[in-house]
Amino acid sequence: xxxxxxxxxxxxxxxxxxxxxxxxxxxxxxxxxxxxxxxxxxxxxxxxxxxxxxxxxxxxxxxxxxxxxxxxxxxxxxxxxxxxxxxxxxxxxxxxxxxxxxxxxxxxxxxxxxxxxxxxxxxxxxxxxxxxxxxxxxxxxxxxxxxxxxxxxxxxxxx
Ligand code: HEC
Numbered sequence: 001x002x003x004x005x006x007x008x009x010x011x012x013x014x015x016x017x018x019x020x021x022x023x024x025x026x027x028x029x030x031x032x033x034x035x036x037x038x039x040x041x042x043x044x045x046x047x048x049x050x051x052x053x054x055x056x057x058x059x060x061x062x063x064x065x066x067x068x069x070x071x072x073x074x075x076x077x078x079x080x081x082x083x084x085x086x087x088x089x090x091x092x093x094x095x096x097x098x099x100x101x102x103x104x105x106x107x108x109x110x111x112x113x114x115x116x117x118x119x120x121x122x123x124x125x126x127x128x129x130x131x132x133x134x135x136x137x138x139x140x141x142x143x144x145x146x147x148x149x150x151x152x153x154x155x156x157x158x159x
Contacts, residue, residue: 058133065130092140095132
């Protein structure tokens, strides 16, 4: 009888201890998650503030070009900032490589591989303005040496 009571007490004691351990574990995980959340929020805030400083907003003409780019789905064949289709070339920095006249002619008439979208001269000019803006905002390929440890990179420091 006596041994049985002692046994039950011991079991209860053991359950109590393991519950305590479990609770402190949950509390620890909770603390770690809170810390991670705070760190992530601070990091996000910092990255956004850091990026905003360098932001170059597109003007009205370039914005219209951006809209046409989306409507005509140019991205299905072309990449900007390395993202998009692969049938045509990446156009992020095409404005630095070609003259405006070249871009205008290309977009207006297309080639055997690039379709002619029957765009008006205004629409073509908007698209060219947009490509010129895109060129100022980033690089298709960023050299590893230009990447900041936050994952961003400095546009001005590019060669
Ligand atoms: C069906 C796929 C396709 C679509 C959609 C497309 N393109 Fe192209 N584009 C190409 C291909 C392929 C080339 C390369 C053509 C060549 O070299 O003959 C090209 C080339 C270009 C070039 C010239 C690049 C250079 O090296 O000089 C520009 C600028 C361009 N496209 C802009 C656009 C714009 C703006 C749109 C949307 C209105 C668009 N493209 C939609 C396939 C496409």
